[in-house]
Amino acid sequence: MPANAATSHLHTNGPARRRSWSRRLLGIGPRETLTTATQSTPSPLVARRPPPRRRRLLDTLGWYEPRPEGAWTTTRQAEALNLATSRRSVRQEGIAAGLNRISQELEILDPFALYGAEISGINVCILGDIGKGKSSLVKSAFCLRQLIAGRQVVIFDKKPQAGAGEYTPLARAMGASSVRFKTGGGGACVNLLDPAISTGGEHSGGLDGIVPAGQEALVLAVLEDSMGRTLDEREKAAVGAALEMVNTEAHAQGRAPVIRELAMRLLEPKDPDGDGFGTRWGARALDWGLEPGLALLRLADRDLKGLVDQETSPQVRDALESHSLVHFDLSALPTDGPALRIVMTVINTWLANRLAARSSRFQQTILIVEEGWHVAQGSTGEVFQANMKLSRGLGMATVSAFHHISDLPEGSAARALMQEASIVILFGQDREDDVRETVRMYRLPPGTEEALMRLGRGQALVKIGARDPFLLEHIRSPHEIALTNTDTAVTGAAA
Known part of the structure; x- marks a missing residue:
């Protein structure tokens, strides 16, 4: 049989036909052959065919341009259009806080719902500069929405607004009384x-x-x-x-x-x-x-x-027994001196002992400390930290907020409060030293520094346990926006 006949036979029999797909992947034409070890004179591999040429007429007619309108398709066909879709969470229980900007799904920042599955502790730490939306998130996700879940919320309110604590309008709207402390008497007392x-x-x-x-x-x-x-x-x-x-x-x-x-x-x-x-x-x-x-x-x-x-004043005891929202107004206490720190530590210890005494009721409690650095100093700060270590047994999750992490010394109780949190919410920060220290403390991926400095109002980088951080967009209802407004003193509008 002639050589050309043998070659023709090679391309028309069954085995050669089955090898046609591999030849096409390698760019080998139907009349081309690969070099084998049995050939006496080896030849180089044939190069891949060049891409097809664009036809001038088709190019003029717009054949190669994307279609201005969509094409009808099915869900089965459309799966191939988004291969990098992230896996959506199947968790449905717990309090939602906002929208994940990457996966476009609601994110749950509920320490009690996440405990056991994703986190081993129930304490929450929030970091960020003033005006980035920390208070709005705390008031909505860790206060108002927790009340819907049947939990008790206790607030240490130090930030003054319109002559009272910042949470006073919210407590008034919920029908809860504000327990106000004043130096020199005339206010509440905790023995x-x-x-x-x-x-x-x-x-x-x-x-x-x-x-x-x-x-x-x-x-x-x-x-x-x-x-x-x-x-x-x-x-x-x-x-x-x-x-x-x-x-x-x-x-x-x-x-x-x-x-x-x-x-x-x-x-x-x-x-x-x-x-x-x-x-x-x-x-x-x-x-x-x-x-x-x-x-x-x-x-x-x-x-x-x-x-x-x-x-101890009767109103302090009544506040814990009569309403699920307990508001301790500490805005009248001076920032300088031991009064504020000692009062907050005494209330925290008093509350922890009461929860330990009634631990058989298994009541879940959220303790909000907006100005966390006040209780993170000295020996009383160490007592506050020791009580936080018992959070799981007491069923009390502490939500503490801080501003500038670089201002807090190494080994302080404040650093310990930040490191022991299982849920960390990082809002925008403008200072480079704060950003570097935040990335170092929480071992965030390289390049997170720039992301933290570019976060807008209401956006936060959230780290839950060992899970990779994700970008959260805090979402509030119109009713929540009205209750969580913290700019009345600046805008001159009543809450």
Whole structure:
């Protein structure tokens, strides 16, 4: 058989026909052959055919241009038009916060709904500059919408607006009373030595291992902040012994002790043997309690007068029992000094102890701290942080907001609050040092710095657990916009 006949036969038989698809992928024509090891003289591979030429007539008629109108198709055919579609979440339970700008689906930022499946903690941290939409997100997604889910929301409101706290119009619209604190008296009071805060933080009916800070730990933290130093072991022993005695006396009389009684017990012991230290150490024990007693007396008569030095006001207890929205208005307290920080820590500890005592009811609570840096300083900040570590057992999720992360020192309680959050919401930031520190702390991908500095109002980068960060567009209803407006003082319009 001639060579050309053999070649023709090779292209017309069955095996050659089955190999035609591979030849087309390689660009080999029907009359071309590949070099094989059996050939005596190897030849190079044939190059791929050039692309087809554009015809001038068809080009003039617009054959190669995209169609100005769409073409009819089916959903099956249209699947090939969007191959990079992200997988949509199947989660339906929880409180939605906004729209994912990438997948165009609603995103759930509900710590209680996400717990177990995507996060191991229930605390939330929000970072961003002023005017980027932090307060609007907190008021809508972590306040109003949480009430719909049947949860209790407790607010520490420090930001003043129109002579009251920023959340006052919202609380008024929800029918909740505002518990207002004022220096020098005339406002509400939360007793530092309230029996609801047990001495050791343990409560009957509570859960094993869930022990919030007790009276002694809280008093020692307040003393260390006010005295500006750490108490030694002798001073701690004197405070602990005096605290136990004033609690016993007040309980026998059917009332709650106050810190002025504790101060006087340290300064003027009634026991000639040194109030429980015996004849050997009694004389020295009088000196051990001198400086702590003077510090407590100053707090009761000056710095904390009318705030934590009297029995807890009935309106404070009624607020927690009568309404699901509890508004503590702290806007009248001075930013400088220990008053604001101590009051917030005392309320937090008092609330944590109450939740521990009624842990069998399994009530979910949202604690909102708009100005988180106030409670993240000193020994009282460490008490606040210790209570946050019990969030899962107490069923209390703390939502704290911060402004400039670079202003907070390394190792501070504020940094710990930020790092322990399982849901991190990052709004726009203008300072490069803040952006760099944020990316470093949360180990965000390279290039996130520019994205954070270009975020618009109401946009945030959200990181949930180990999940990759995504871009969130916060969405509010017209009713929520009216309730969460925070610009009345600037615009001059009433809320």
